[in-house]
Amino acid sequence: MAQPSRIIDKTAAELAADIREGRLTSVEVTTAFLDRIEAVDATVKAFLHVDREGALAAAREADAAIAADEEASPLAGVPVAVKDVVVTKGLPTTAASKILEGWIPPYDATIVERIKAARMPILGKTNMDEFAMGSSTEYSAYFKTRNPWDTGRIPGGSGGGSAAAVAAKMAPLAIGTDTGGSIRQPGAVTGTFGAKPTYGSNSRYGLIAFSSSLDTPGPVSRNALDAALLHEVISGHDPRDSTSIDAPVPPVAEAARLGASGDLTGVKLGVVKEFAEGAEAAEPGVIAAYEAGVEQLVKLGAEIVEVSCPSFTYALPTYYLIAPSEASSNLARYDGVRYGLRTGDDGKHSLEEVMSLTREAGFGPEVKRRIILGTYALSAGYVDAFYGKAQKVRTLIKRDFEAAFEQVDAIISPTTPFVAFKFGERTGDPYQMYLADLYTIPSNLYGGPGVSVPVGLADGMPVGLQVCGPVMGDDIAYRVAAALESTQDTPLADTAPELEGN
Amino acid sequence: MSTISREEVAHLARLARLEVTDDELDAFAGQLDVILESMKALAEVDTDDVQPTSHAVPLVNVFREDLPQPSLSREAALAGGPDTAEDRFRVPRILDEEA
Amino acid sequence: MTKLNSYEQAVADYEPVLGLETHIELDTNTKMFCGCPTAFGAEPNTQVCPVCLALPGALPVANKAAIEATIKIGLALNCRIAEWTRFARKNYFYPDMPKNFQTSQYEEPLCEEGYVDVVVEGETYRVEIERVHLEEDTGKTLHVGGATGRIHGATESLVDYNRAGIPLVEIVTKPVPGTGALAPEVARAYTAELRDIVRSLGVSDVRMEQGSLRCDVNLSLNLPGEAWGTRTETKNVNSLRSVERAVRYEVRRQSALLDAGERIFQETRHFHEATGETSPGRSKEEATDYRYFPEPDLAVMEPSREWVEELRTSLPEPPRKRRERLQEAWSLADKEMQSVVNADAVDLIETTVAAGAAPAAAVKWWLGELSRRANETGDELGALAITPAQVAELQGMVDDGRLNDKLARQVIDGVLAGEGSPAEVAAKRGLEVVSDTGALETAVDEAIAANPAVAEKIRGGTHAAAGVLIGAVMKATKGQADAGTVRKIILDKLS
Numbered sequence A: 001m002a003q004p005s006r007i008i009d010k011t012a013a014e015l016a017a018d019i020r021e022g023r024l025t026s027v028e029v030t031t032a033f034l035d036r037i038e039a040v041d042a043t044v045k046a047f048l049h050v051d052r053e054g055a056l057a058a059a060r061e062a063d064a065a066i067a068a069d070e071e072a073s074p075l076a077g078v079p080v081a082v083k084d085v086v087v088t089k090g091l092p093t094t095a096a097s098k099i100l101e102g103w104i105p106p107y108d109a110t111i112v113e114r115i116k117a118a119r120m121p122i123l124g125k126t127n128m129d130e131f132a133m134g135s136s137t138e139y140s141a142y143f144k145t146r147n148p149w150d151t152g153r154i155p156g157g158s159g160g161g162s163a164a165a166v167a168a169k170m171a172p173l174a175i176g177t178d179t180g181g182s183i184r185q186p187g188a189v190t191g192t193f194g195a196k197p198t199y200g201s202n203s204r205y206g207l208i209a210f211s212s213s214l215d216t217p218g219p220v221s222r223n224a225l226d227a228a229l230l231h232e233v234i235s236g237h238d239p240r241d242s243t244s245i246d247a248p249v250p251p252v253a254e255a256a257r258l259g260a261s262g263d264l265t266g267v268k269l270g271v272v273k274e275f276a277e278g279a280e281a282a283e284p285g286v287i288a289a290y291e292a293g294v295e296q297l298v299k300l301g302a303e304i305v306e307v308s309c310p311s312f313t314y315a316l317p318t319y320y321l322i323a324p325s326e327a328s329s330n331l332a333r334y335d336g337v338r339y340g341l342r343t344g345d346d347g348k349h350s351l352e353e354v355m356s357l358t359r360e361a362g363f364g365p366e367v368k369r370r371i372i373l374g375t376y377a378l379s380a381g382y383v384d385a386f387y388g389k390a391q392k393v394r395t396l397i398k399r400d401f402e403a404a405f406e407q408v409d410a411i412i413s414p415t416t417p418f419v420a421f422k423f424g425e426r427t428g429d430p431y432q433m434y435l436a437d438l439y440t441i442p443s444n445l446y447g448g449p450g451v452s453v454p455v456g457l458a459d460g461m462p463v464g465l466q467v468c469g470p471v472m473g474d475d476i477a478y479r480v481a482a483a484l485e486s487t488q489d490t491p492l493a494d495t496a497p498e499l500e501g502n
Numbered sequence B: 001m002s003t004i005s006r007e008e009v010a011h012l013a014r015l016a017r018l019e020v021t022d023d024e025l026d027a028f029a030g031q032l033d034v035i036l037e038s039m040k041a042l043a044e045v046d047t048d049d050v051q052p053t054s055h056a057v058p059l060v061n062v063f064r065e066d067l068p069q070p071s072l073s074r075e076a077a078l079a080g081g082p083d084t085a086e087d088r089f090r091v092p093r094i095l096d097e098e099a
Numbered sequence C: 001m002t003k004l005n006s007y008e009q010a011v012a013d014y015e016p017v018l019g020l021e022t023h024i025e026l027d028t029n030t031k032m033f034c035g036c037p038t039a040f041g042a043e044p045n046t047q048v049c050p051v052c053l054a055l056p057g058a059l060p061v062a063n064k065a066a067i068e069a070t071i072k073i074g075l076a077l078n079c080r081i082a083e084w085t086r087f088a089r090k091n092y093f094y095p096d097m098p099k100n101f102q103t104s105q106y107e108e109p110l111c112e113e114g115y116v117d118v119v120v121e122g123e124t125y126r127v128e129i130e131r132v133h134l135e136e137d138t139g140k141t142l143h144v145g146g147a148t149g150r151i152h153g154a155t156e157s158l159v160d161y162n163r164a165g166i167p168l169v170e171i172v173t174k175p176v177p178g179t180g181a182l183a184p185e186v187a188r189a190y191t192a193e194l195r196d197i198v199r200s201l202g203v204s205d206v207r208m209e210q211g212s213l214r215c216d217v218n219l220s221l222n223l224p225g226e227a228w229g230t231r232t233e234t235k236n237v238n239s240l241r242s243v244e245r246a247v248r249y250e251v252r253r254q255s256a257l258l259d260a261g262e263r264i265f266q267e268t269r270h271f272h273e274a275t276g277e278t279s280p281g282r283s284k285e286e287a288t289d290y291r292y293f294p295e296p297d298l299a300v301m302e303p304s305r306e307w308v309e310e311l312r313t314s315l316p317e318p319p320r321k322r323r324e325r326l327q328e329a330w331s332l333a334d335k336e337m338q339s340v341v342n343a344d345a346v347d348l349i350e351t352t353v354a355a356g357a358a359p360a361a362a363v364k365w366w367l368g369e370l371s372r373r374a375n376e377t378g379d380e381l382g383a384l385a386i387t388p389a390q391v392a393e394l395q396g397m398v399d400d401g402r403l404n405d406k407l408a409r410q411v412i413d414g415v416l417a418g419e420g421s422p423a424e425v426a427a428k429r430g431l432e433v434v435s436d437t438g439a440l441e442t443a444v445d446e447a448i449a450a451n452p453a454v455a456e457k458i459r460g461g462t463h464a465a466a467g468v469l470i471g472a473v474m475k476a477t478k479g480q481a482d483a484g485t486v487r488k489i490i491l492d493k494l495s
């Protein structure tokens, strides 16, 4: 069992308070996590790059600023891990792709600027499915990340590295990105908390684009309040992102504190009828854990209301038209001209051949598959039938969810239909892999927030409960999730098996 | 039933600048088929008079004032280039050799 | 060797249909989607940032000034301004295009359905505008290892992205039938009119030689009464004169092919300034499939009617109106004004007049001597190495009696040769009317003595005979005398 006195066992909120009030320094805290990485990451393999020196330098600056009383950020001095799809100035950024191996960005993503401005040391860059395409992190071009609960299983994806790093207490907080579930599904299968904010409420500037109209960065943590604090650090309007919403950030930290009081009286929670139907329904163990969670929510005073979203059945096909179409265009820039890999430039090959050889060598199978699919969907004669049609169906899905939120405050479901599977179990059949995102994709399509909170275990593996809110209603999702946490004696994230350290 | 042929995949790969192998052609043709079958589901949805949704929160007229911002230094701009010469990005010959 | 018909024969047999696609680089302070500056001629890759280099993660934000400029162009071309419009991605790989897609517009351009009226040989032709849309320019590529910088035969290329992302407005006409033999002149007049309109708006310097105005000329031929033929698209047409020549060449080339029973292929061709010929573009180009789709990184645009009307009221006097005003002020006949317009001399004359020359004199210089010089060298009139201010200065010297016409032409030689201002050239070359009347009177006396019979006629009242004596005096003074003064002296002496 974990020793409660260890720095790495504390929540981010506790660490922030300890640092702010002088019980710990950022250097001590940051060192503890760096040491933990050194001890267990050889097993978990969550990090593509660890920046010990940079993190400690930032920690020293944070300590100096706090000592000089110049720092008011609520997470000052608390270190964070960043998914490798987020651009970090001077730190290698690859999106787990060979095509960007060795690229050192000359600029910071907006959310990274905000993390730095909040004086949060960056521990390193976490592993992921290449270009965030996948649900298991098996499609990283570098190595597989292991689930700390069972190292023979996947940590979810695409943000498996960030989730595993937090689950294994190598970082108190991490940044993820979510296009179809890449924050929430890894959160569910690693017993951690993950939030996909409302699309447009967190800047995409500096996020290596997968699907522009769906990508959203968000926080990964071990509990709702920690995530909410990080959410507030990175959130808010960014004039460099044309799709960024110019409106106040929902008060998520306040909502998480309110939820922690354990009272959901008057809160209506919707259960989508169609989620439970169809051949692809969830595993029995997942359903059992989820239903036990629903019972807890009812005990806290929530009212469960069945809602209907008939267009839900179209969510997966809609997603698999929009995302690859946008991806095929977004990934065209990786051509070996301005940065990254170049292959075949031997004086014999023409530029077109060198570009094609470079992209063939630099992209993995899942990325190529989606580029081909997207190229097909956009090609002559198909764009209206595919992309155009999908955008219209997206409108129908959005209407369904808007109608549902007329009746309920939030919608709950399992986060993902199954617990962490074993390596290789679903890589042979892309469609089986895509099912992992069945319940998470709708909120990417209608654009609202979705959080995954640990709800229980099935066969010893964590299960997540998803709470989705209306667009710009991130606070209600945090409140419900925090309320569920309040029913657990020990946070589920803290019950992970202890890893063998070096 | 195959809706997408091997030749079609090869054409798409060329459009997308991917020098795919024969094995990949076979694999992709089969796998894309599975996906495309599911796409047919959308064809049955009545979307007459439905406006497309491009973003969750509709945004219009997002503009920037015409004010210069600092560019990258030339060193920073060129630093990532696999091959540079004369302060420019070097690429191999653009045209295929004429037959 | 390409077979060509004579132009006259070609237009006797076939009817041309024109189409023009014009690209205009806007002169905003910053690029279309990022804050990089747009100055011409900067060191390579010094006006680039994550956005216009297409670094991973960078995102575009549209430049409001470029949107406004495009709407102004649309309004000046009598277009309807869209109430709902958006950007689209045009996907294709090319190394001068960092994202490997061009952010452009597809089915919803900013402006549609306009027209431009042009007058050629007294006839008004309405050129209808299909669309005006906004997109971004590409970088510049240096081709190394081949012949004189051409892409053919190059062993490698070097790319500079300073120009990548500069706002570019594309103006596309509808097909223009019915121009007959005047197709080249109509194409030229349209391009000149478009350029004048855009220049008057102050949104681009529209300099064809710097590439801030670029033309693609589409042309097809058909037999009278038959359906329109297949068109070719000639790119790289970079002067008004070239627009005319490119149309003329394609008419001759296509008619010869059609006469021989051959098909015209829809293809891209390149215009060659040196030879006036067109040649096929890259043959290996695959069938283009641009996979247009709406740009998800940018918000849609809904230009409010208030904004559009505000821009409409800010429009300057249209060039056509201005020409009418100037024609009246300069007291020119329609035909003379048409010559001024055709010579592309409106601005030059206006500036010359503003610098102090009388309108008639300004017109005389630009349409006479200076047009002749431009024709000799094949230059545009505006490209001559003499400024309107210098022409006004020259005319001032004539008005003052310091130069006569013949000397003035020699001064022009010097100015065009880069020897300095008219005053400097006159001084250096010693060109000045002899105004020393003593010297002139001596010369007149000598001329009278040498031509007693002529002198007698003048005394007899035949003043026209003075020309012989004037000629003799001018010869004696090597042309540096003022003919009027000489005449006066002669008549004084012989009356």
Ligand SMILES: [Zn+2]
Pocket: C031, C034, C035, C036, C047, C048, C049, C050, C051, C052, C053, C165
């Ligand atoms: Zn730029």
